[in-house]
Amino acid sequence: MTFWEIIVSMLGQGLFTTIVTTILAAILALVLGFAGGLMRLSNNRFVRFIVAIYVEVFRGTSLLVQLFWIYFVLPMFGITMSALTAAVLAIGLNYGAYTSEVVRSGIQSVDKGQTEASIALNFTPAQRMRRIIIPQAFIIMLPNLGNQLIELFKSTSLVALITLTDLTYQANVLNASTLQTTEIYTALLVLYFLIAWPLTKGIQILERKLTEGRM
């Protein structure tokens, strides 16, 4: 196979699976990250404690082990799920833990004066978060969130190990049948880069758009 043919043969199912896994896991991570980050700032100690445990557990163990555990161990407790669901769950939970820390520190780094001005204007705590604090915190978080998205995207290559037919899985299959190892894994490298690079750029552009003339 030529280099070109190798790339084309990975573009179908493999690319699709990688992208779908990335998008779904990123949405889950973002939702968990925002919920967790806000709960981490709650006045309720119990709520803070629950989130702290979640964060420590998922940061303190490896994503690969979490993936295996969800896909291979949970079925023994009668919880079975498709490889895609397991992949999204593991990656989303793992990155959600990191994201919650990004969200928490982003919110905390918004100037305290913004909170005071909001109180003086009689905002409710929820209105204050939604209209004043989070929009500013989001801009502070954006570079970190962008990095995490790239990391998350790259980490999806692990899902090949639970038999999900993503880019990496297809490369492995192709390698086993053709043994063109150099071409195949070079093509894989190029494909990951071609997706990651515009993502990075896109986030930089978004960042510039959001801060233009304002900060």
Place this chain on the structure above:
Amino acid sequence: MAEPIVKYNKVTKYFDDLQVLDEIDFEIQPGEKVALIGPSGSGKTTFARLLMMLEEITDGTIEVEGEYLWHEKDDKGNLKPASSEHQRKVRSNIGMVFQHFHLFPHMTVLQNIIEAPVTVQGRDKKEATKAGKDMLDKVGLLDKADAYPAQLSGGQKQRVAIARALVMQPKVLIFDEPTSALDPELVGEVLEVIKSIADEGEASMLLITHEMDFAKEVADRIAFFDGGKIVEDGPPSDILYNPQSERLKDFLERFMNTQ
């Protein structure tokens, strides 16, 4: 005499072990402009922030238009800590202008001004926009409606902050050293705006300032803080030209020397 709009009853404030306010009684009449002066660390800011609910009260009560700010009466008529609904209702009468402006950097000037009327007061967006523009006109910044705060000078920022507070139609407006973060050449434009609202406004004002001439010009009354107490309280001419206590005499003397 009319009912006071603000009434402090034996208000005490501690930060941990540090006593900052010591059983202060104090009243502001409707429409009255009161200046607070006193040495650094004497508790002026803390005193005002209690009224804006930016600090927790330790002891005593504050009433706004006869309603407790930090407390509510329970069924038996005993005071208990106020619910957040009650706090917000009473607090809606109070507005504040900060030393460091605290404009919302992610919003334009006009958005800064109409955000709270629309989101908090639920006013119609068209009406709020019109009121906001009128307010901007009043502080002389109508042409900056679409600018972002980062594009303004300090004096302009503070005028926007004043418009933002005014559009909420507070009955009491607090200013905490509104010009001390400004370059000297920008102080005048802000004082002028404050003076014009003081002249035409029905709102009461609580003005913390180190600008004695300005205090004299704008205030109906000056209260002198020292050591967590109000040591003297009276018409500007009495306070500034006929001080009774040694502490106020010292303060004014030191103040004159540094001018």
